[in-house]
Amino acid sequence: MKTLATFLVLLNYFTRCHGWICTTAPSHQAASQVDAGNGMVVMTDKNSNSFFLSDSSWSKLGSVPLKHVSVGSAGVWGVDRDNKVYKFSAGDFFPTHGQVLIQVDAGDGKVVGVTSQNTIHCLDANSAAAIEEEGNLNWRTIPGLLMYFSCGPVGCWGVNSGQDIFFTKASPDSCSLGGWNRIDGAAVKVEVGSDGRVFVVNQSGNVYERTGISEAAPQGTGWTQISFCVSIKHVTYDLGRLWLLTDAGVILNCI
Template sequence: MGNLNKVKTLVLLCILELSCSPRWKRIEGSPMKFVSVGANGVWGVDQDNGVYYRSGTFHNEGSSGTGWESVDGSLKQIAAGQDVWGVDSSDRIFIRTGITSSNPTGTSWQQIAGGLKQIDVSSNAEAYSVWGVNSGDYIYRRTWVTKCTPTGAGWQMISGRLKFVSVGPAGVWGVNVHNNVFYRVGTYGNEGSAGTTWVHIQGKQLKQVSSGENVVWGVDNNNDVFIREEVPLPNQNLRGKQLVATEDGMNYTAYDVFLQPGETVCLTSPPSPLLNHVYYCVSGSGTGTASKGRVYEFSPDVVVAFSSGITCTVKVTSGEKLRLFCIFCDDVEPSVDRAVARSLSEIVGTDRDIDWGRGHSRRFLKKSDGFPISVHNTFGQAGARNALCYKHHVESAYYVKGRATYTWEEGAKEAETRIDATNGTVYSMNAHDPHHMIVHEDIEALCVFHPVLVGNENHDFSGEYSGFKPSE
């Protein structure tokens, strides 16, 4: 997506509720040994390696379709995503060309150099990714794959050995010959990334996994189906969705976390590396007791920030979930304990409440607070059109209310916020990207800057782009 590293619309990991009524619907027609669903619809392979497309499912993944339509070719496994890829009985790799809304089955198969026994492809046009494993269980990722160049340019070998790999919004997951499950660090919500390392996910042995929209499905040797709802966080006591990842180059990571009513959890730094941990309460309420006995109240628009040496046990006291925007960043002075608790009501009307002409920036954390990041609640008025470029800082803006559009690369790229009660959209400006923010409806965004701001910086829209001076 150009230099604007990521625009993510994230959905909280679902909790699957099972009832006694049937949840599975049998699809009539030719028996299939393998099916795949993605942006280009539902595709399948039968026992004779015949290829089929499910009519009526193109760009309509939620539909069960109207019937199976035979497609030329012979494949043992197929992957439907932003494009349709497959492998045949000789491990040759193919991509389907000519797929359009008027011709959803495409026109022909184009062979891609290499050999894989299994392949998977993402549905995200802006983070297009193809992964696979060969007969030796070596892992490969297709390079230079984009919407405009779907065939890519080559294969990148990824460390490790897997017999099955899956790529999707929940990241890259796989299983090895022993049915151990692995997650690729740095790929959650960032499926276009190669990630950094494999982490063994304890608790279940599976023969196959599938990475979905904030959930991971799997099948074991008994053909029992499982679903995993949580995502790895620096604090293993928490579960949620990743907003800002390490490889984004922002010098911090961020997550959206929900705690259940009555739940008690310890907020802490991981043992290594030592991290400051900061919490913006979006909704719900709870009471926390820190390691030195101080009590902190978590309620909407309250920020509580701790250095790595402080832990805080929080119990959710409200009848609704406690939603926390969680930020982790390096603690360069771990021997010094620091804690800040500040509410929006304490900030409004003070020198921390900056009127930038088209809204307000309420600065919960600034340089004098002793943390390496600034945390702001930003309000923007409908109708605002702002040209922004932070040459000396990186910023992520997590939109939780309202509607706005970002454009960058001189208008060639754009993305609009998608927000509901449990989901938001994060824009990460990690390359000092010139961009425009267009506010359609009053917005509220939770913004994080690095390096930390002094706190009195303000915008000047008299020039081409507005930003902030280097932190003093």
């Protein structure tokens, strides 16, 4: 325990990576996933509890056990261990119907996600904003197979089971997508920030940012590695802050 405490103190003072200065976020044991969007940071732990960051501590988010949670302009969404999809409203998560998913992304008005068979699905912004507890949602199936999917204002990014990275142009308010473009590199996770910045984590726990993203080149032009002294499991970005989850379950806040 003393060794871990020493490591965290040193990390707070000495982690400077390609312009990023990182400190440890408020501690929480057994964090398993983190997501940031719309000015909010949420996380789940290994016991399927969900939390949101409030000032300098984590506060419980709803009563439903969830394995994955996402926050963005489409609200707060999550999936449980049975792959049922939930939306947060009026103080708690309620179940939705029409699709089962293993991962959701709520960062761009619409809600997107993938199934355990790697099929890709999208709920347009109007449907996501107007859902009620009863009735099936009209999820649109998108051609292709991905194991992780994230969308932003410029486009959508995904990775497949072969760790290939793909990009497609997308309307922020609908499920209208263009064709898939294979991007150089390999990753197991990809996240798009609310301003369109893109970050990936590869199988070795290394983090990269996509460079050269613009209206003329929405898919970007290259990758820049952000070096860390620990292996990273998950990355997310919002409002100028990079949030990282280490393999040890420590959440880092980088500016």
